[in-house]
Amino acid sequence: MAKATAKSGKTTARGSMARGSAKSGSMETRTKEDLYREAQKAGIEGRSQMSKSQLISALRHR
Secondary structure (H helix, E strand, C coil), X not given: XXXXXXXXXXXXXXXXXXXXXXXXXXXXXXXXXXXXXXXXXXXXXXXXXXXXXXXXXXXXXX
């Protein structure tokens, strides 16, 4: 039983890691400065006053 539980725990951890790595390259993992530069290129107004989450939202909805 202990062996199955340990294996189950490892599988769950790997599953979580796999989901996290699927986000690699996503906007959430990028720096605010990087998002700001992209918003600048996209011509998004008000970007200098935006938080990281606001920049992400603006870039997704452009």
